Amino acid sequence: MSVMLQLKDLPDEKVLKKFAERYDGVDTQSVSHFLSILRIGTELAESLDRFLATHGLLQGRWWVLILLMREDDQISTPSELAEKAGVSRATMSGLINGLLRDGLVARKDDSQDRRSYSIILTAAGQNKLDEVMPDYYPRIKKIMGAVPEQQREDLLKQLILLKEQCKVFD
Amino acid sequence: MSVMLQLKDLPDEKVLKKFAERYDGVDTQSVSHFLSILRIGTELAESLDRFLATHGLLQGRWWVLILLMREDDQISTPSELAEKAGVSRATMSGLINGLLRDGLVARKDDSQDRRSYSIILTAAGQNKLDEVMPDYYPRIKKIMGAVPEQQREDLLKQLILLKEQCKVFD
DNA sequence: GACAACTAGTTAGCTGGCTAACTATAATGT
C-alpha cells in the first residue's frame, strides 16, 4: 500500500464546497475517515520498514526468513513461500534472489523434480532473525499498549467489518 | 504499503511455542493484532486500487488529478504536487509523465523561471474525474457505513494512538 | 559582476508489488 494523502492535506472548506457542488451526495465524513485509515495503515507499515532497515532488512525479505524459521527443518520451496506470503511466484523469485545474494538463505536442488529446488535458512539468516526478533517483539508490545486491552478487539472487529464491506468496490 | 501476511497464515500452536521458546517475552496477542491491522490496511488500499483500475486509473495518478482539481485554476507545479501528495519529487516526475502520456494533464512552461513548468488538468482529465468521482463517493459512504457512526470516531482515535506510538520504532 | 548556495526537475538504480509470456520438466490420458 501507499496512500497519497497527508493527514494535514484534508481539504479545506472552500475545496469541500467545490467538490460537493460538482458531485452531489458527497459524504465528507466518510471520505475523510476512509482516507485517514488508509494513510495510517501506510504509516504503520513505513514505521515497521524503517525499523527493519536499521537491521539491514526490509519487510518482504524479513517475512520470508520468518516463514522459513516456522518450518520444522527451516526449508521450503519458492512456490510454497509465495503461497504462504501471499505474493506471486514472480515476486517471490525476486525476494529469494536478494536473500541469496545476502547469504541469508541457500539453494538446494531437488533430486526428485528437476524443475524445483529448496530454500534453506542459513546460519547467517538465523543469526539475522536472532538479532531482529528480540528487538521486534517488545516494541510491538509497546506499540499495541497504546490501545487499551479491551478496545483492541473492537478495533480489529471494526477494521474487519470495513475490509469485508469493501466488496462494494467489486 | 504491502504486508506479507495472510490472515489465514497466523501461526499455529506449535510454531508459536517454537518462537516463544527462542525469543522470550513474546506477546502473541500484540503481534497478531499488529500484523492483522497492517494486513487490513493493505487490503483496503488494494480494493481502492482495483476500483480505480476499472476506470483506467491507479491511486497515484488519481490523487494527482484530485490535487489539480482542488486548485482554483486547475494548475500547479511538480514540486507543489509532490509536497501535497507526500511523495518525493522523483516519484511525482514519474506520475506526471504517465498522466501526460494519457493526456489527462498538460504541461505549460513557466516564462518567469526556466527551471520550472506548470501542470494543468486537461478537459480529458476533468472528464475522467467526472466519471470516477460520482462512482467513488457513494461507494465510500457504503463502506464506512459498515462501522456504526458512533464507533468511527473511536476507530480513528485508536488508530491515531497506534500511529503515534510507532515512535518506539525510532 | 562573479561566485557560491540554493532550488526545480530528471535520471539511475534499488525495493517490491503485479500480469503475461516463456522454458523446462512432470504427470496424465489415451
Place this chain on the structure above:
DNA sequence: ACATTATAGTTAGCCAGCTAACTAGTTGTC
C-alpha cells in the same frame, strides 16, 4: 509410447515508492 496438460520457476515490462547524483537555472553576497 506419445501427446496433452499441468506445474515450477524465471523474465520482461508495468506501477509506484525511495535515495543519491546530476543538470540547469535562480538568488544572494561580496
